[in-house]
Amino acid sequence: xxxxxxxxxxxxxxxxxxxxxxxxxxxxxxxxxxxxxxxxxxxxxxxxxxxxxxxxxxxxxxxxxxxxxxxxxxxxxxxxxxxxxxxxxxxxxxxxxxxxxxxxxxxxxxxxxxxxxxxxxxxxxxxxxxxxxxxxxxxxxxxxxxxxxxxxxxxxxxxxxxxxxxxxxxxxxxxxxxxxxxxxxxxxxxxxxxxxxxxxxxxxxxxxxxxxxxxxxxxxxxxxxxxxxxxxxxxxxxxxxxxxxxxxxxxxxxxxxxxxxxxxxxxxxxxxxxxxxxxxxxxxxxxxxxxxxxxxxxxxxxxxxxxxxxxxxxxxxxxxxxxxxxxxxxxxxxxxxxxxxxxxxxxxxxxxxxxxxxxxxxxxxxxxxxxxxxxxxxxxxxxxxxxxxxxxxxxxxxxxxxxxxxxxxxxxxxxxxxxxxxxx
Amino acid sequence: xxxxxxxxxxxxxxxxxxxxxxxxxxxxxxxxxxxxxxxxxxxxxxxxxxxxxxxxxxxxxxxxxxxxxxxxxxxxxxxxxxxxxxxxxxxxxxxxxxxxxxxxxxxxxxxxxxxxxxxxxxxxxxxxxxxxxxxxxxxxxxxxxxxxxxxxxxxxxxxxxxxxxxxxxxxxxxxxxxxxxxxxxxxxxxxxxxxxxxxxxxxxxxxxxxxxxxxxxxxxxxxxxxxxxxxxxxxxxxxxxxxxxxxxxxxxxxxxxxxxxxxxxxxxxxxxxxxxxxxxxxxxxxxxxxxxxxxxxxxxxxxxxxxxxxxxxxxxxxxxxxxxxxxxxxxxxxxxxxxxxxxxxxxxxxxxxxxxxxxxxxxxxxxxxxxxxxxxxxxxxxxxxxxxxxxxxxxxxxxxxxxxxxxxxxxxxxxxxxxxxxxx
Numbered sequence: 001x002x003x004x005x006x007x008x009x010x011x012x013x014x015x016x017x018x019x020x021x022x023x024x025x026x027x028x029x030x031x032x033x034x035x036x037x038x039x040x041x042x043x044x045x046x047x048x049x050x051x052x053x054x055x056x057x058x059x060x061x062x063x064x065x066x067x068x069x070x071x072x073x074x075x076x077x078x079x080x081x082x083x084x085x086x087x088x089x090x091x092x093x094x095x096x097x098x099x100x101x102x103x104x105x106x107x108x109x110x111x112x113x114x115x116x117x118x119x120x121x122x123x124x125x126x127x128x129x130x131x132x133x134x135x136x137x138x139x140x141x142x143x144x145x146x147x148x149x150x151x152x153x154x155x156x157x158x159x160x161x162x163x164x165x166x167x168x169x170x171x172x173x174x175x176x177x178x179x180x181x182x183x184x185x186x187x188x189x190x191x192x193x194x195x196x197x198x199x200x201x202x203x204x205x206x207x208x209x210x211x212x213x214x215x216x217x218x219x220x221x222x223x224x225x226x227x228x229x230x231x232x233x234x235x236x237x238x239x240x241x242x243x244x245x246x247x248x249x250x251x252x253x254x255x256x257x258x259x260x261x262x263x264x265x266x267x268x269x270x271x272x273x274x275x276x277x278x279x280x281x282x283x284x285x286x287x288x289x290x291x292x293x294x295x296x297x298x299x300x301x302x303x304x305x306x307x308x309x310x311x312x313x314x315x316x317x318x319x320x321x322x323x324x325x326x327x328x329x330x331x332x333x334x335x336x337x338x339x340x341x342x343x344x345x346x347x348x349x350x351x352x353x354x355x356x357x358x359x360x361x362x363x364x365x366x367x368x369x370x371x372x373x374x375x376x377x378x379x380x381x382x383x384x385x386x387x388x389x390x391x392x393x394x395x396x397x398x399x400x401x402x403x404x405x406x407x408x409x410x411x412x413x414x415x416x417x418x419x420x421x422x423x424x
Numbered sequence: 425x426x427x428x429x430x431x432x433x434x435x436x437x438x439x440x441x442x443x444x445x446x447x448x449x450x451x452x453x454x455x456x457x458x459x460x461x462x463x464x465x466x467x468x469x470x471x472x473x474x475x476x477x478x479x480x481x482x483x484x485x486x487x488x489x490x491x492x493x494x495x496x497x498x499x500x501x502x503x504x505x506x507x508x509x510x511x512x513x514x515x516x517x518x519x520x521x522x523x524x525x526x527x528x529x530x531x532x533x534x535x536x537x538x539x540x541x542x543x544x545x546x547x548x549x550x551x552x553x554x555x556x557x558x559x560x561x562x563x564x565x566x567x568x569x570x571x572x573x574x575x576x577x578x579x580x581x582x583x584x585x586x587x588x589x590x591x592x593x594x595x596x597x598x599x600x601x602x603x604x605x606x607x608x609x610x611x612x613x614x615x616x617x618x619x620x621x622x623x624x625x626x627x628x629x630x631x632x633x634x635x636x637x638x639x640x641x642x643x644x645x646x647x648x649x650x651x652x653x654x655x656x657x658x659x660x661x662x663x664x665x666x667x668x669x670x671x672x673x674x675x676x677x678x679x680x681x682x683x684x685x686x687x688x689x690x691x692x693x694x695x696x697x698x699x700x701x702x703x704x705x706x707x708x709x710x711x712x713x714x715x716x717x718x719x720x721x722x723x724x725x726x727x728x729x730x731x732x733x734x735x736x737x738x739x740x741x742x743x744x745x746x747x748x749x750x751x752x753x754x755x756x757x758x759x760x761x762x763x764x765x766x767x768x769x770x771x772x773x774x775x776x777x778x779x780x781x782x783x784x785x786x787x788x789x790x791x792x793x794x795x796x797x798x799x800x801x802x803x804x805x806x807x808x809x810x811x812x813x814x815x816x817x818x819x820x821x822x823x824x825x826x827x828x829x830x831x832x833x834x835x836x837x838x839x840x841x842x843x844x845x846x847x848x
Contacts, residue, residue, distance in 0.1 A: 015637065016637075016639055017451075017452070017455070017468070018455055018465050018466065018467075018468065019455055019456065019459045019465075020451075020452045020453065020454070020455030020456025020457070020458075020459060021456070021639070021648075022452070023447060023448075023449055023451075023452040024447075024448055024451065024452065024468075025447055027441075027444075027447075027448065027470070028441070028444045028446070028447040028448070029444065030444070031441070031442055031443055031444030032443070032444030032445075033444070034444075035443050035444060041442050041443075042442065042471070042472060042474070042477055043442075043469060043470065043471060043477070043481075044441070044442065044448075044469060044470035045467060045468060045469040045470070046451070046467065046468035046469070047466070047467055048466060050466070053466055053467070057467070060484070075617065075640065076617070076618045076621075077617070077618070077621050077638065078628070079637065079638075107815065110813045110815070111812070111813060111814075113616055113619070114619065116618050116619065116622050118618055118621070118622070119618050135815065135816065135817075136815065136816035136817060136820050137815075137816070157640075159642075159816060159817075159819070159820050159823075160816075163817060213443070213445070215445060280711075280732070282711070284718070285715065285718075286711070286714050286715045286717065286718025286719070286723075286727075286730070287704075287706070287710070287711025287712065287713070287714035287715040287718065287730050287732060288711065288712075288715040289711070290710050290711035290732040290734075291709065291710045291711040291712040291715055291732075291822075293710065294708070294709075294710025294711065294732070294734055294784075294822075295710065295784075295818060295819055295822065297785055297818060299710075299734070300734055300735055303710075303732075303734050303735070304735065304738065305731070305732055305733060305734065305735065305738035305741075305742055306710070306711050306730075306731070306732025306734075307729070307730070307731065307732070308704070308711060308714040308715075308718070308727075308729055308730030308731070308732070309729060310714075310718055310723070310724055310727050310729065310730075311724055311727070311728065311729065314728065314729035317729075318729055360718075360719075361721055394719060394721060395719055398715075398718075398719065
């Protein structure tokens with residue numbers, strides 16, 4: 001039970017952010033999470049690996065906010081000063097935390113790496129601090145309670161910061177605010193952000209609690225419904241009718257209302273539910289669709305195999321695309337996309353075969369074709385091909401194409417299932 | 425010609441950044457540009473559309489920096505307060521800038537849109553301010569000189585901010601500083617960050633200009649050498665011997681000294697240089713290695729095909745792993761990894777075949793095996809298998825495995841090439 005209006009600020013520490021070498025995605029992640037927790041964040045800042053300026057920044061933050069979230073600067077090198085500086089501000093001494101030291105030694109032993117003296121620095125913890133276990137790296141995080149405020153130190157790499165926030169920091173912050181903030185996300189595919197906003201403009205305008213916010217993701221829109229209430233049951237009661245209304249409006253384009261379910265996980269679940277298997281035949285995405293599917297735990301039950309047929313020869317030899325088709329229509333055509341999923345000449349067919357071919361960057365012969373992508377799907381024998389024109393750089397086009405391949409696989413599978421049901 | 429050590433800071437204005445709805449990419453862009461101009465940027469911050477907090481933030485920035493770059497909050501709505509607040513701080517009155525007003529009217533007419541009264545707000549300019557024409561939107565930018573400092577206001581959309589910076593702000597800033605800052609990055613694989621730091625501790629300790637900083641990436645370490653000089657040639661002269669020394673110390677583990685070359689791009693370049701082709705056979709990475717290679721422009725010249733053999737059946741049918749091997753040693757074993765790259769039963773062999781098999785998350789039969797990965801490479805007939813034990817969640821283990829597959833491919837290829845050279 002704590003302060004009614006908890007305020008927070010986010011400080012990213014790192015010269016590489018100040019130099020523009022990396023984009024500060026941690027701040028966006030933390031900001032979104034704070035908002036979900038009902039904690040107001042009025043400032044974000046970035047400061048380099050400089051003790052004096054970092055100290056000033058922390059002191060200023062303590063004057064104006066209750067919770068200070070720092071990321072970065074917990075590494076083993078001399079440049080890493082966050083813990084030392086936070087301790088100085090809070091007047092806390094450090095001691096060697098034996099459990100963290102043991103974890104550190106085990107981490108290095110497991111990898112057959114040599115632990116150098118400077119690594120032990122990472123096991124030093126401020127007295128009175130709460131250690132946050134790092135299951136994805138060497139630097140533990142720390143919460144330093146200080147004069148009714150909370151200084152929270154987390155490692156900089158997003159792969160370490162995000163799980164640590166979810167596992168340890170979010171539960172800690174939840175206790176600071178008496179209101180229960182609950183949110184549910186309605187994840188929508190096949191609809192753009194501005195279209196989605198228009199479709200629910202009336203809801204956004206009239207709602208206050210729960211509030212409704214849209215977040216544009218690659219190929220998806222996430223609509224978050226957030227309610228503030230005295231207890232969880234009341235918050236749920238506020239959220240439920242709004243989620244129901246959103247499901248009504250977006251119909252089949254809602255692929256999940258669960259926070260932890262990605263588009264690929266929804267596809268895997270759908271395949272499992274009807275005991276079907278999928279395979280992929282990829283050109284410009286080069287294995288990205290397969291990789292997304294394999295990232296879902298338990299994907300082995302539904303994933304048959306994947307082919308990366310980037311060259312024309314591979315398209316012919318592995319996917320069974322006819323030479324005449326490639327010559328007449330080229331590798332990036334709806335005809336090639338169609339044949340890629342028609343009957344891959346390898347092994348045996350899956351129930352759902354999804355294919356992608358396109359120009360991830362501008363082809364020499366016609367630069368205007370950059371971003372032109374064909375996505376195809378063979379669901380129980382029925383083939384659908386869709387054309388897209390994506391913008392952005394090579395990586396962005398490939399990511400968009402991979403997402404749309406999953407969207408198409410889901411759509412075709414749903415259609416195949418509904419036809420099957422009606423046919424029976 | 426101006427001040428020797430010009431300092432700047434970047435303030436992004438916008439509640440949507442504070443809520444995490446959008447990532448602050450403008451800051452990364454401006455930071456990189458400032459660094460190129462030799463202007464030291466010690467702070468970045470983000471503040472919402474709130475007059476009081478914005479005023480405090482600008483006042484603080486003026487205390488510690490020479491140049492304040494603000495982005496966002498120049499729109500026509502009541503929420504857009506940046507210009508008004510900056511004027512308040514600088515004690516400047518606003519007047520209607522006729523040229524900007526005329527541009528505004530023309531902009532709306534051209535698009536057949538109706539100009540509303542609040543739009544004229546965008547043509548109001550502080551007295552003494554320098555107007556920065558916006559060729560990509562409605563809001564002009566402004567530079568407000570104030571007590572030897574420079575408050576620079578730019579619109580928030582990156583498509584407007586970037587061209588305005590290039591066309592008007594950069595030339596203005598260039599006059600403020602005589603120095604040039606140049607940096608070069610030495611990218612190292614097969615060596616951990618703390619090991620790398622230990623290996624160059626003497627250089628880091630003694631160097632001031634150029635400065636040396638290390639950055640840990642998944643499976644890699646980047647060492648950045650940054651010099652400040654009167655001109656580009658002198659900066660290059662300072663950097664060169666340090667980069668040479670780093671190359672000496674890390675030898676073959678340096679895969680590039682070019683900013684824009686990734687590990688996968690280095691592998692593609694190496695393959696191109698010796699006219700060899702690569703193929704991938706992936707289990708737990710599920711196409712991620714292939715996808716990384718395909719993300720390199722021109723990969724088609726060296727990438728033969730990729731197989732995603734996630735199930736045992738696919739390992740047998742596509743990769744030609746013997747049933748007895750899978751039964752005796754299991755799918756995650758050095759024997760299976762070996763056979764995956766020995767002679768994939770598909771189509772024809774590549775010069776380099778790289779394979780990955782492992783547990784991305786904890787297997788039911790023995791959870792302690794989570795993160796156990798075998799990476800194999802067949803380079804011109806010689807097969808090498810390496811065992812790793814990665815930690816982290818499913819995505820992290822897979823990313824680490826994919827990077828180590830590329831590292832091994834590079835090592836084996838270099839070995840094969842050196843043997844070939846010595847053999848001749």
